[in-house]
Amino acid sequence: QVPFTVLQGEGVEYLGHANDAVIAISNYRLHIKFKDSVINVPLRMMESVECRDMFQLHIVCKDSKVIRYLCHFSTFKQCQEWLKRLTRAIARPAKPEDLFAFAYHAWCLGVCVDEEDQHAHLCRPGDHVRYRFEMELVRMGFDLQNVWRVSDINNNYKLCSSYPQKLLVPVWITDKELENVASFRSWKRIPVVVYRHVRNGAVIARCSQPEISWWGWRNADDEYLVTSIAKACALNPGVKAAGGVQHSGGSDGSEPCDTDFDSSLTACSGVENAGTPQKLLILDARSYTAAVANRAKGGGCECEEYYPNCEVVFMGMANIHSIRNSFQYLRAVCSQVPDPSNWLSALESTKWLQHLSVMLKAAVLVSSAVDREGRPVLVHCSDGWDRTPQIVALAKILLDPYYRTMEGFQVLVESDWLDFGHKFGDRCGHQEKVEDQNEQCPVFLQWLDAVHQLLKQFPCLFEFNEAFLV
Incomplete structure (x- = not known):
């Protein structure tokens, strides 16, 4: 089961377990759920990811945050597999439309979206945006x-x-x-x-x-x-x-x-x-x-x-x-x-x-x-x-x-x-x-x-x- 509520247009691509956490990668974020805490990082916030100490991931973010010892994997092979998945996920997009913002916007404006949805209003800007000039x-x-x-x-x-x-x-x-x-x-x-x-x-x-x-x-x-x-x-x-x-x-x-x-x-x-x-x-x-x-x-x-x-x-x-x-x-x-x-x-x-x-x-x-x-x-x-x-x-x-x-x-x-x-x-x-x-x-x-x-x-x-x- 996905350990978080997905946004409009968000799809979970990988879901698995580390020794001490549930780990998920969507087209928007990396989400790691520990027993008593959660790490939630948007993919476009990440600058690089690498494997440290053979069994742990290490992430450097664009806003200066460095996330060490992300989670512990049981084998080096498992750590490398998640490293490859994350590396692909944070790679530069082939085209701008591949960025999550476009999928999110399209879903929020779609006819299938309930008008009462909590995110729908974000894509329907008020007068101060439409007529700001x-x-x-x-x-x-x-x-x-x-x-x-x-x-x-x-x-x-x-x-x-x-x-x-x-x-x-x-x-x-x-x-x-x-x-x-x-x-x-x-x-x-x-x-x-x-x-x-x-x-x-x-x-x-x-x-x-x-x-x-x-x-x-x-x-x-x-x-x-x-x-x-x-x-x-x-x-x-x-x-x-x-x-x-x-x-x-x-x-x-x-x-x-x-x-x-x-x-x-x-x-x-x-x-x-x-x-x-x-x-x-x-x-x-x-x-x-x-x-x-x-x-x-x-x-x-x-x-x-x-x-x-x-x-x-x-x-x-x-x-x-x-x-x-x-x-x-x-x-x-x-x-x-x-x-x-x-x-x-x-x-x-x-x-x-x-x-x-x-x-x-x-x-x-x-x-x-x-x-x-x-x-x-x-x-x-x-x-x-x-x-x-x-x-x-x-x-x-x-x-x-x-x-x-x-x-x-x-x-x-x-x-x-x-x-x-x-x-x-x-x-x-x-x-x-x-x-x-x-x-x-x-x-x-x-x-x-x-x-x-x-x-x-x-x-x-x-x-x-x-x-x-x-």
Whole structure:
């Protein structure tokens, strides 16, 4: 008998006994039931499995957990058989549809599923998911009549395959100009606005690096778009800057909520003046050296001389290769029996916390520029799908209490990570038939750790706790 309740679309492929447990492998999980405890690990959470001491399995997980002495088999042959089964189960899929998520989704949406099923509602998202883009525009108070517009130039992903289909830009920027900008930005990831501070009108935009190369190429439309973002902020000032009165009701006409008051983690009021464009901050997540080195590969960074009323700041965040190595060192340290005498020095040597510190510093810089100075900010790294969402999403959590609710956090992840093309398949090792380990990196896990650090410091400012993150 299967020792657990299967999910919709889940099928048990192997079921057997070890000396001290019942062991089962489905198309979703490894489940081991001992007399007094249970081990339940999703297959896609496992990075590797091996046989230790001839009769025991040893699993290394992608979230840094290491499961030792999984269960004890009576013979070496039996242990090897289960090792082969697990190795096949956790192998990269031949095609994306082989991932359990697709089977689960199909079954939950199937006509045979009872409407009262506890999992059916998970595949029937609410309005905050279906219409999150439109709802966010209203919630953040974008003036879509006079200042901003939603461009459909990326309809069916014809402009950029890794961008959402609806893009927010200043109203006077034409689609033809956006096409020209796309030819100048890496992977055609143009500057688009993703957040607006309701109280002062400052925005956060994101993009990829400009393709300057060693020749020092320029693009007039790109320069115009970047400076136009700052001008649009001045034309669409916030409640305080416009001299308005804070409404007593919520942003959607409901009861007042945290988003209608100054409750950002930066804890400072917005600017009071409007009309003159604030100096736009271009935050490059890379170091200056790395940005210049990218010119050899056709990339580069903005030159302040060509972008009037803009300031470029480099954060020096490490690339995915350094983060991957740091995480491997961290996992090795955590999997060993701790030695109190050198635990802290061993942890420091992994540089994991230093990398987190730089990420948090970048997010604080963005949120402070927006909240305290009323300045618009443009964030990018090289391609704009790793360090950029880390900074932008973390800054939005600092600025807006909505993203600290369970609903808002879901909207945040779907908007800033999924819609803007973070390579989950490559970074998590889920991509089909790809054996290049250099593309794997716990970018999203690192960001979750940064959110966890904020949770520890400000537990009362979040609707959820650590259990929600894992």
